[in-house]
Amino acid sequence: MAKESAAAIYASIAANVAIGATKFTAASFTGSSAMAAEGVHSLVDACDGLLLLLGRRRSRRPPTPEHPFGHGRELYFWSLIVAILFFALGGGLSVYEGIRHLLHPEPLKSPAWNYAVLGFAALFDGGSLVVGLRQFRESAGGRGFWAAIREGKDPSLFSVVLEDIADMAGIALAFLGVFLGHLLDNPYFDGAASVGVGLVMAGVAGVLLVESKGLLIGERADADIVECITAAAAGMYDADVRRIRTMQLAPHEVLVTLDVTFRRGLTREQVLAAIAELERRTRAASPDRLLLYLEISALQDHRP
Template sequence: MPGSKLPIYTAFAANLAIAVIKLTAAAITGSSAMVSEGIHSLVDSSNEVLLLIGLHKSKKAPDQKRPFGYGKELYFWSFVVALLFFVLGGTMSVYEGIRHLIEPEKITSPVWNYIVLSLALVFDGYSLYTAVRIFNQQRGSTPFWQAIKVSKDPSSFVVLFEDMADVIGILIAATGIILSHIFNNPYIDGIASILIGLLLMLVTIFLVRQSRNLLMGESISAEELNKLVPLIEHNQNVSSADARLSMYLGPEEVILLIKIKFKNDLPSQKIVESIGSIRQAIQAEHPDYKHIHFEPV
């Protein structure tokens, strides 16, 4: 279901608990990669809060100031989340790694790191499982990466990519800590921290691109728009139709402008009745087309 909050709640609970555990372990062991992972989890927790704010604000009813509603609030807040992912997650992790390379500090009590990373992998793995399960329900038979590309619901794909980055980041941190301990080389831990930061930056590039496209106003696919024309022209009073202007206002809210050429000498009452009939036919197949406007030509 678009706009499902379950993955967000699951990710928030997991990330908040893990952040506390990771940062506590980092203070005990002195691991740079663990600090990066702790920062990563804190950023993820704040991101989930922002997504929930976006979902709440996007449900606000239209008013005089926003006659088409507040659906794009979700797109705005998902864009903010992507920026925070870069600024607070990526850059701080890279900074922490560079600082550790300049002033290397040997890891003490690595067992704590192993315990924490194992717990984090369980929690984040479950959160990722939840996000993937919900996303699979939404995409249906659409191939996974195509569904990601065309998704208009940032509350699903943002959490999904956050959780993926979480799991991969944990594996990088674990590898860095293990190798640093085996070879007694603190520089490896710093390199792992930098790699985690670069991972977050790569995820950010995708999230910013997706969120920007939605915020700027994406159209319905050309294939879907082309299917509307026969549906409109099926009306006996329509001579031809053109439906090329559309925009997503939210995951389940579309504005559509249709240009229609009615048959000659058609009474105005018939035109009004035809427009009403066409609107009902379109919304019966596409209930997310909330705002349909007609321009007789």
């Protein structure tokens, strides 16, 4: 899944670099602010993909004395930076360019360039979206789209999907701006489309900011994993697990603490065997790598 997620990012980067260059070329020939905004949009997407790849690579570094739990959450830091860039550079510059064009409108020239580039962009962005959505659905585990985003632990995957959706929405807005501006001989439609592209990017960036912040400050593990761990611990005879706490450290790495009490009268060997059995059951309950810690609070009488 990690390799497939990286493949979705690479596909998005390649598509956005090629599309961004053609959009800027078309904007220079036609004077379209919506097309220039879309060029900024594509280049910001490409830079975001590079930052996500950087975050994925740095998050795989092994633990050190300064970072005993590893560097997995560095991916969440870089996904937060991606959201900020998407909002500031993508959304902000697109809105600025649109407002500037509304204040000082210029007639469109050679709209055929815009139509050709938008068709090219729709083809490549659509292909990138198909790749990203396929991986996203496989990781969603049957959950709905928004539920999978809210509960997702791999921002490098849902960030690419959301950005590709924003790309397709931006292409549609840019097409409407160019088409209506040319049809009605009204350049204000082009500026309004640029503002619309910026607002779409700002909205997507807002979702990414919220999700990245939650992962960075520490979210619990996926509810299904918590339920499986709870069920596994509940089957113990010599130990009673009273409280389970989890925190996501990386897309497939979870910190788990168990508040455990043992039955009175157990020998040292029996306590050690119960601990080993509890660890075995807990780790077997999750497909993710678990960093497991037991907090032994007190001994208790035998449960009926």
